Amino acid sequence: MNRASDLAALAALLADQTRAAMCLALLDGRAWTAGELAAHVGVAPSTATGHLHRLIDGGLLAERRQGRHRYVQLADPTVAHLIEDLSARFGPRPAPARGLREATAGAALRRGRTCYDHLAGRLGVGLTDAMTAAGLLDQANGFALTATGLAWLTDELELSPDELRSGRRPVARGCLDWTERRQHLAGTAGAQLCRRLLDNRWVARIGSGRAVRLTPAGKTALGRLLELPDLD
């Protein structure tokens, strides 16, 4: 009985179109100000304040006050995973693409983007497939790094073994992509890998959104380590 009200209360946080749009925007993993979010989802600042209160009280969002700004972001990776999981129940949006500007932006997003803290889009899925083909990842019987996969991350990409297995978060887990309808690597391994590729400038952000692209340097460097498919 009480369990049901907890579940209902949690679901109610996402059951409003405005709050849902806020959470989807925050899936980029970055901190937004209250005003930015209000403008992005198209409501008055006062309305946004109320929504943010509820989301923070419900534990989905975390806030950081700084001067006269109030930054807000997803409380932790499990929240991002929850929202991705829920979103995955809908088919890929064919993207109406009204103008050339939106069309190319949509195409860039489908090509590669960050999904909270790891890589998604064709880039994320392609990388995951390449790692699977190389025997680094086991996708057939679940979703886990193989022993060689773990060694590859620490030796070739110089990720810290300690950071990889920190906390309760699983090292490797699948995250269902809403455009590709395919699993891609998430978990701490996915997050660390994404960070390393960005740090190395093998992958770079396009503009200020979630879209990313493989740089020429990244293409050659990764090509030496894996059999990369053609990522358009």
Place this chain on the structure above:
Amino acid sequence: MNRASDLAALAALLADQTRAAMCLALLDGRAWTAGELAAHVGVAPSTATGHLHRLIDGGLLAERRQGRHRYVQLADPTVAHLIEDLSARFGPRPAPARGLREATAGAALRRGRTCYDHLAGRLGVGLTDAMTAAGLLDQANGFALTATGLAWLTDELELSPDELRSGRRPVARGCLDWTERRQHLAGTAGAQLCRRLLDNRWVARIGSGRAVRLTPAGKTALGRLLELPDLD
């Protein structure tokens, strides 16, 4: 924009206490009649009808009409996983346990139960741990069967390899238990394993609910295959 309304619409289905209670009841994986559900959650039959309509239209539930009865159950395993995932965000309910009857029922549930179509509770977690210790399951770098684990299921427990890798559902996946706060085996492997243990009468249902127990026969048989921990 449209994506947000989809997400909100899906969440709205679970955002009502009555519908949430219905879904939690259906987590036992069985088909309930509309009247049973109405009585269980404490609303009038007419109210239940409306809720069931929405849940079915939203794709969370599937119906099967039979004579003057209308049976309803969760549409597919991904729905069960979704609800379990959401529920896992709350701590374990300490179970107020008003009377002896409820206390023992709660204890039985914590000891072992089915979670939609696989085993949970201490039994499910213990079995998962034993399989991990035996090198059948990799929990450290994700959640996947090892090659020997796959062979064990087909050779020792005579599960059909074809059935194991049928459809889009992953063979092995972790499901977070709300009493133990630990992962246990789900996915087709978890479902097939549960079915086999019930068929063998190594595990038996207690009464008509979700509670199950290890039978003496099951204890000796499984003890030959694994290093089973003490399951109280």
Place this chain on the structure above:
DNA sequence: ATGACGGTTCGGCGTGCGCCGAAGGGACCC
């Protein structure tokens, strides 16, 4: 045929909640 039963449809009631604009309070800049 008659009645019991499970489920559904419909109308009506109450309320919870999402929205806004106006007014107020800190933080920052000059």
Place this chain on the structure above:
DNA sequence: GGGTCCCTTCGGCGCACGCCGAACCGTCAT
């Protein structure tokens, strides 16, 4: 200090939705 900016609180409006009881419709029993 004055002005600007970001955010918040408050009051009020209106819609959406959850609830029930009454009436109705098949199905199954006797």
